[in-house]
Amino acid sequence: MGIRFILMVNKQGQTRLAQYYEWLTLEQRRALEGEIVRKCLARNDQQCSFVEHRNYKIVYRRYASLFFMVGVDDDECELDIMFHLEKAHFMLEEMVMNGCIVETSKANILSPIQLMDKAH
Known part of the structure; x- marks a missing residue:
């Protein structure tokens, strides 16, 4: 799961x-x-x-x-997470800024990552 x-x-x-x-x-x-x-x-x-x-x-x-x-x-x-650690960091940066939650929408958080994946 x-x-x-x-x-x-x-x-x-x-x-x-x-x-x-x-x-x-x-x-x-x-x-x-x-x-x-x-x-x-x-x-x-x-x-x-x-x-x-x-x-x-x-x-x-x-x-x-x-x-x-x-x-x-x-x-x-855990290798899945470790090999994609930059994506995990990116998602957290989309969600939290200066200790405050700024984004909670899954679609908004994932859309820049999906765009990056399409570019590769």
């Missing part, structure tokens, strides 16, 4: 945005978020940005005071 959830968490561990692409109860979401946030925030800057947790691989990155965490299927290959 691919991406299962996306979290934006501040450095105090509070979830600021959570989007799920699979059904979980509120209690399951809270427990999962708490476990993942504790695990990711405990890591230092020298450790890689990939963590395995339950049946997920978590890819996370800190930008200013926010952590962006993406949960993918355990069998989803």
Whole structure:
């Protein structure tokens, strides 16, 4: 299936945005978020940005005071993300500017990337 959830968490561990692409109860979401946030925030800057947790691989990155965490299927290959890291950065730049969310429309975020892909 691919991406299962996306979290934006501040450095105090509070979830600021959570989007799920699979059904979980509120209690399951809270427990999962708490476990993942504790695990990711405990890591230092020298450790890689990939963590395995339950049946997920978590890819996370800190930008200013926010952590962006993406949960993918355990069998989803992180090489897909690593080989397209510039696209991931580009999407975040389209969504967030100076720590503020400026765009939430999937179509608007992806259209410049689709144009770049057509140009190649």
